[in-house]
Amino acid sequence: MFFNVGNTCFAGLHGFDIVLIRAKLNSIKDTPQFIVFTADDAVQSYTLDAVNQFLAQRKNPNGCTPRMTYYTSTDYTNYTMVTDWYVAGNEIADHTMTHVGTPPKEEVNGNLIALNALAGIPLSSIKGFRAPFLNYSVDTLKLLAETGFLYDSSASASIPVTDSSSDAYWPYTLDYGMANDCLMVDGMCKGEPKLPGFWEIPMYAFFDSRGVAGPHLMDPWLDAANGASSVNNSATLEYMKNTFTDHYNANRQPIGLYTHPIHLSKNYPGVNADEQMINMINNFLDWAQQQNNVWIVSSEQLLAWVRNPKPISQLDQVPELKCSTPDVPADQKICNGVPQNEEGLLSHCFFDQFPFYTCYGCPESIPNPSSPNPAQKNSDGSTRHRLPENCSTPFWDPVAGSCTCASSSCAFTDTSRPIGPNGANLTGGGTGDSFNGNSSGPSYTPFNGSGAGSIIFGERWAVSVSVVGAVVAAVMALL
Template sequence: MANDCLEVNGSCKGQPVLPGFWEIPMYAFFDKLGVNGPHLMDPWLDFPNGEDKADDAATLAYMQDTFTKHYTGNRQPIGLYTHPIHLSTTYPGVNPPQSTIDMINQFLDWAQMQQDVWIVSNEQLLAWVKNPVPLSQLDTVDALKCSTPKVDSSLTMCNGIPVNEENQLMGCTFPDYMFYTCYGCPTDVPTPANPYPPQANTTQARYRLPTNCSTPFWDPVGGVCLCKSTTDCAAMYTDNSLAIGPNGANLTGSKASASASATATTVSKKYQPFNGNGFSAAQALSAGNGVWGATAAVVALGVLAGMNTLL
């Protein structure tokens, strides 16, 4: 909700009331100018410290400084907000400096070296807020697992998986914008007051997702579920989670330690630093208390998760 709570009526003091709707503040980075030098979206495009040009070194410095103040203060999350196109190396006409990409990766490597710091999406953050568990039980949080649905790549079905849904998405054109859906274009633009408008009768009606199936396994064209029940669907996921600690250390489950060190475990695939070389333990800040609710988190938004040029 891009509203100024001090200017727009009905946008603060508990209004509007939208049950089930969560609002997460955008946490700003601050350069040497303090409150006069905030940076929100795409901070690496800004001119830091009142300068007249972008400066990767200065940007990295104030990002680390702001993070450290969160980490050693009240442990608020901190967000990394960006438009992926600004860092794309494959989009025509976009030519981001490699030094900027390297700087962002350097920040991510540095942040992960701090004890009890996790890079998560807002969805994962909310899942933990709704059901907080200590560090030793993080591997029990479903939202933090890397669950991959087991669906035959040769099947044609509009299920959100690119290889399956090719040529199955429907483009819905409205005066203000166009969007794509697997479930049939609606007669009207969906709104909070009318979230499920009826399907337009210009095409074959598509079946809505039933409560006893899961999106990757549901064929909205044929109205068929690949699994027989919610329990059956749950069994059709593979957890591809990896230990994320440096050198294979397990920092995500029962073997995790709240101390500054963690016992290394043998894993088939190990965590790879964003820049490939990582950081030494000497560059880490002091350790936290091992409970995520009291830790700082680098929150990578969904748009950041799409920046595969960085990961």
């Protein structure tokens, strides 16, 4: 069932949501244009640096650095980097433990348990899921709904918005079933599966000059455009701009940059990132941010707006779009996901397959679907305390087992500014200028400065060449 609300098409929304949208968004001019930025697979310092080269130098119209969603698989993940990325304001979502498509419940639930136990991500904060290889089934969606996930983002929107039969729907609930991937997944659509209150955030494809015959979804910059035999960055930039413009001028349906960041890493052995490709992506984001009312957001932020839509003039009333930082004294020694606070406090977990750091104590074995939270076995004989439900990650001291913030007055400071017109001084950017032959724009700072916690380049850890080679092969096999 589809509802045409004002100038926007929504699928499967509650009647109450329809009333809200009618009341608050009477014109397309009231609707922001969202660019959803996501990454998939293992989290390491080099993958975060690859993401940061596109986002760290930018600002949304409210002065906040854009946030993104990292669909995390725990295999080959450095848990402390997950903690740091989450505390920095980004969304951590589920991508199974060992990167398997159409996953059994042990893969999905085990990932939840491991991310909570070893990265300190509150279970209540892990709201979303994306299936590896985008391979999922009706049973996958039912499992997610039963487990308590808020949304899935595995379905593809593969028909252009300029087509009258476009499936580029805004996020929708499954009260009336799925509306995407109808021909790709058995038992889908025609009112099924009915999962009241569970959301689907479609993944919106870009389209080259071939239209519906030329879709590009994940890592579109790695694809050859227009039926060519090789990648052409200029052609990619052209169709990315054209597809964005189609969304912007239609119903402002979101558009997405869905990445496997390892392909764009500048500091990972065996990966030769194309500098011009990186400049091209930044050039696209520079250009997009020059359009009025464009926001780069996480899946969680997009869904927060859809569930409680506000016109552009009231976006400062959407808490999820603000930038709140934890009020933790810089000189306080606490292993909490803030690099300056946790220095020297991380546990070093040495495993031949893939070593990692964590604030929460080393497990006696690598977490896996059969044993996602092994017993602790720290080299000094100590026991770290796992995050409780009643304390926020940046304020939990896993060494002492205490919460350092017991009242709202010590919690977070909102650093967002009043929303003004777009402009270089507000949105940042400029790092894509060199793609057009101009002088290079502002640079970005690698996440956590010197890349603390890196299992390859960090000063804290020396890893043999043989282990690095094994990790390279294993991680690349997941993509």
